[in-house]
Amino acid sequence: MAKAPNAARRSESSRRAILTATQELCGENGYRRVTVEAIAARAGVSKKTIYRWWPSKGAVVLEILDEAASITADPPDTGDLAADLHTQLTEVIGLLAPSHTSPAAGLIAEALQDPDLGRELRERVIEPRIAKFRERLRRAQQQGQLSPDADLDVALDLLYGPLYHRLAFHLGMPDPDYLDTLIAHALRSLTPPDSTN
Amino acid sequence: MAKAPNAARRSESSRRAILTATQELCGENGYRRVTVEAIAARAGVSKKTIYRWWPSKGAVVLEILDEAASITADPPDTGDLAADLHTQLTEVIGLLAPSHTSPAAGLIAEALQDPDLGRELRERVIEPRIAKFRERLRRAQQQGQLSPDADLDVALDLLYGPLYHRLAFHLGMPDPDYLDTLIAHALRSLTPPDSTN
Known part of the structure; x- marks a missing residue:
């Protein structure tokens, strides 16, 4: 013993x-x-x-990413949705840059060519974080910070999408001001047009 | 002769x-x-x-992508912005799926690990297409289909971002209905909140 x-x-x-x-x-x-x-x-x-x-280098890096992306596993909730999204996305940006030495970007690249690793990345790292993201947004809905009709799938796509489009095409990550601009646009889009508030 | x-x-x-x-x-x-x-x-x-x-396999695939992505080199303009974006994004989705056999996804993966290829991808394929995308949106602004105050950088990020976020994490490409939902949200976000129209 x-x-x-x-x-x-x-x-x-x-x-x-x-x-x-x-x-x-x-x-x-x-x-x-x-x-x-x-x-x-x-x-x-x-x-x-x-x-x-670990079966491969990719699996080791997947574990690194799973540990490093701790903020998305436990999203901040200060009661200010836009500020919390800024904090969270800033951390993710830090994980992705610079792309050719970022373990996260390397893993994304490898997984694009390896369906098994891609599935593991999605199931082990991404899907649990998407669930946490949705929980955070549901709390924002309960607190009146986000329309109760907001489409949470769209929220995920519009808030996270820009980072990966920019990663894929080497367009540079958003700076803090532009990140705020993106968040403001995404949140605005989530308020249905016939909503009175 | x-x-x-x-x-x-x-x-x-x-x-x-x-x-x-x-x-x-x-x-x-x-x-x-x-x-x-x-x-x-x-x-x-x-x-x-x-x-x-060609100096490498990546350079050959870059030329394939440059030819295949012809719709983004010459974006449709029927006068209906949302419909044209749907047409254009549908073609891009076709180029990206399935990710492990798509030349475009393979090139994106390779370029993430090779800064020189990444720069060539951006300069030769992406930047000219972003210029065309902006021209198309400016015409929509002139035709009153898009707010004259719309931020065209944000438009690019919100309209294209979801595809690459989904590519990176193996979340599946948007189906036609969901693509319309994404486009409607992105366009709605581009109308400034204090705009009367």
Whole structure:
């Protein structure tokens, strides 16, 4: 019984070393040039240790993204919807830039070419966050900050869409002022035209 | 003097064969698995011929995309802005799906990891199309279909964004009804709140 906690601690410290090494190597060389071999060398573990926990480099990066995108797993709620969206989208922008060294952008690129990784990205990282986003917007509806008739699917598409359009075509991420402009437009669009408020 | 037209014809037929072979191979195997060797074999040309015209597989696919995305190079203008946007976005959706065999999605993925290819994609394919999109919206402003105060940068981000957000996270492309819903929201957002119309 005395051994289990130590083994767990050792595992956790290896896990952290692997995630840190992967993140560093992405930042230095870009996702594409990172190899499991280089991760193992940097983390001071064997390749076998990595493959014991993750099937591929993409799976390691998926875990990094899942941890890094913590704000979208637990969206802020100060009672000011526009300000909270600004905070949240600013963090996401930070995860996506610069695109050729961002682990998130590397994973998105890899998953576009790998349907299994794409499915895992959607199911494990994105769908739970979309559910949290919808909860946040429903609270805003209850608080009268968002029309009760607002289409929450459209809200997601209009608020998040610009970031990924800009990522895909290297158009630069929104600066803080322009981000506010985008949020104001998206929120305005969600108030039905025949609404009195 | 008699030789030049024949040489040009031969070149054009090789060029077409290379583009067709590349498009077919992307559709069959996905962009990532396509090699310049396989393109040469399918097109019946030498690898040297391909590299004479293009520096890489990505450059060949960029030329395919530039030709295929003809609607965005010359946006429809029937006088009905929402309908024209529906037509245009539907064609773009067709270019992006399914993501793992779409040459466009493959190129987007590759360019996320290759800043030079990303710059070429932006400068050669995207920026000229954004200029055309703005021209189309300016005509809509002149025709009274869009507020003269509408922010055309926001228009681009809100109308195109949803497609790329959905592409990045494997959320499925909008169906025709939902696409109309998105367009209606985006256009509504572009009318300033203190506008009387």
